[in-house]
Amino acid sequence: MLKFLLCLLCVNQAFAKEIFTDEYIKQVASLRDMALTDSTAYEITESLTTEVGARLGGSEGDAKAVKWAVAKFQELGFDKVYTQPVTFNKWVRGVETAEIISPFSHEIKITALGGSNSTANEGITGEIIHFNSLQELKDADPSLVKGKITFISDKMERTKDGSGYGKVNGGRYYAGTITAEKGGIGAIIRSIGTDNNRDPHTGGMKSVDVNKETGEMRFLNEKEVVPTGAISNPDADLLVNVIKRGKPVVFKYTLGSHWDGEYTSQNVIGEIIGREKPDEVVVIGGHLDSWDLGTGAIDDASGCAITMATAKLIKDAGIQPYRTIRVVLWANEEYGLSGAREYAKVHKNNMDHHIIGAESDFGAGSIYAIESNVAEYSLPAVAKMAELLKPLGIGYGGNNGSSGADISPLKAAGMATFKLAQDGTKYFDLHHTADDTMDKIVPEEIAQNVAAWIVFVALAAEYQGDFGFNLNTNK
Numbered sequence: 411m412l413k414f415l416l417c418l419l420c421v422n423q424a425f426a427k428e429i430f431t432d433e434y435i436k437q438v439a440s441l442r443d444m445a446l447t448d449s450t451a452y453e454i455t456e457s458l459t460t461e462v463g464a465r466l467g468g469s470e471g472d473a474k475a476v477k478w479a480v481a482k483f484q485e486l487g488f489d490k491v492y493t494q495p496v497t498f499n500k501w502v503r504g505v506e507t508a509e510i511i512s513p514f515s516h517e518i519k520i521t522a523l524g525g526s527n528s529t530a531n532e533g534i535t536g537e538i539i540h541f542n543s544l545q546e547l548k549d550a551d552p553s554l555v556k557g558k559i560t561f562i563s564d565k566m567e568r569t570k571d572g573s574g575y576g577k578v579n580g581g582r583y584y585a586g587t588i589t590a591e592k593g594g595i596g597a598i599i600r601s602i603g604t605d606n607n608r609d610p611h612t613g614g615m616k617s618v619d620v621n622k623e624t625g626e627m628r629f630l631n632e633k634e635v636v637p638t639g640a641i642s643n644p645d646a647d648l649l650v651n652v653i654k655r656g657k658p659v660v661f662k663y664t665l666g667s668h669w670d671g672e673y674t675s676q677n678v679i680g681e682i683i684g685r686e687k688p689d690e691v692v693v694i695g696g697h698l699d700s701w702d703l704g705t706g707a708i709d710d711a712s713g714c715a716i717t718m719a720t721a722k723l724i725k726d727a728g729i730q731p732y733r734t735i736r737v738v739l740w741a742n743e744e745y746g747l748s749g750a751r752e753y754a755k756v757h758k759n760n761m762d763h764h765i766i767g768a769e770s771d772f773g774a775g776s777i778y779a780i781e782s783n784v785a786e787y788s789l790p791a792v793a794k795m796a797e798l799l800k801p802l803g804i805g806y807g808g809n810n811g812s813s814g815a816d817i818s819p820l821k822a823a824g825m826a827t828f829k830l831a832q833d834g835t836k837y838f839d840l841h842h843t844a845d846d847t848m849d850k851i852v853p854e855e856i857a858q859n860v861a862a863w864i865v866f867v868a869l870a871a872e873y874q875g876d877f878g879f880n881l882n883t884n885k
């Protein structure tokens with residue numbers, strides 16, 4: 411067995427030698443090393459967070475960000491820059507207040523979850539019913555929930571790969587609808603975050619219903635979803651301590667957030683045109699929108715910047731790869747995945763020209779692993795990438811990789827994908843909060859990201875085979 415594996419490795423390596431010239435590999439390796447001290451991505455992140463700042467889908471900041479992105483792609487020397495209209499229902503935030511009224515009074519910081527309806531001016535006042543998890547709320551007898559405000563208090567666990575997020579974010583998504591289903595009048599959750607700051611974390615919640623057959627979208631009514639907000643970790647601890655006293659706890663909160671008509675934003679796209687196959691593309695990018703609480707530095711100015719800098723440095727090195735490098739800055743990821751869905755719809759008839767894709771949307775922490783999701787026959791190309799990434803301390807995590815949210819509609823439509831996994835140990839201290847600001851970006855770490863992305867993009871765009879198509883449709 412070992413012999414067989416070793417042999418396979420030999421064949422892979424022999425083949426890998428043929429698919430990229432030694433000269434090209436040397437050029438990419440030296441560009442990778444140069445990128446480690448290059449400040450382009452740091453500067454792009456600084457530019458977007460300073461000159462635009464918060465850019466919630468549909469806001470004034472959104473429109474400014476689109477203009478900024480077009481100008482920035484041009485300034486960076488991209489061959490082609492264009493936009494693609496994306497229309498979505500616009501959500502706006504309003505007033506946000508909360509307090510524990512009795513048995514002990516405390517002011518509490520609250521933030522509406524994306525998609526939440528307004529509580530109206532008088533707010534919602536009611537007795538708290540406490541659940542340790544979404545599952546507990548799901549299992550609860552409706553008679554206990556009726557007329558009350560639900561509170562889910564489980565805490566996100568800190569992990570390098572961010573896996574703690576998936577374990578608790580169902581509470582954020584479903585608290586409002588399950589509470590409504592059981593006759594509750596309101597819902598609050600402990601923020602999905604790992605920090606101990608008194609800033610709550612926002613994030614999307616279920617507020618629309620999509621008809622599976624027709625694709626038609628409908629807003630849930632007040633009988634189907636209650637206004638839902640998140641409170642910070644310290645305030646959630648405080649509320650738990652108050653609840654522990656065993657007396658009824660009365661809570662009041664006001665949210666002015668609501669849906670506010672339609673808005674048309676843009677995906678902003680920059681390309682380095684391929685020399686042989688200009689119609690074939692390697693799709694990379696990040697999302698241009700951010701939540702409104704911070705300036706969206708780690709989510710996701712840094713992802714936009716890392717991928718823009720990657721393509722720019724490849725072009726500046728005099729490389730015109732075999733196929734096109736397409737950088738897409740996606741519109742309104744945060745509460746709609748709107749840009750990604752629209753892109754997939756527009757390109758549904760030329761999906762097979764999308765050779766491989768990846769997104770940077772997990773902050774600016776160093777990359778420690780890569781994962782692929784490609785046809786077995788293209789693994790020699792991936793092996794070559796892995797070889798060039800080893801000196802950066804990056805390992806290969808296998809061929810069953812996940813990918814970013816904006817890439818998911820393209821993956822579902824058949825595209826092969828790649829993941830450059832970032833160290834997310836600190837990511838959820840900041841994610842979706844007012845603390846997501848430029849000072850958190852470490853220049854050396856964001857530069858390491860670009861160095862790694864250069865290896866993936868330069869090799870994927872030069873590779874003259876393909877990475878397979880429709881790999882996931884049977885999974």
Ligand SMILES: [Zn+2]
Binds near residue numbers: 697709710743771772
């Ligand atoms: Zn993001």
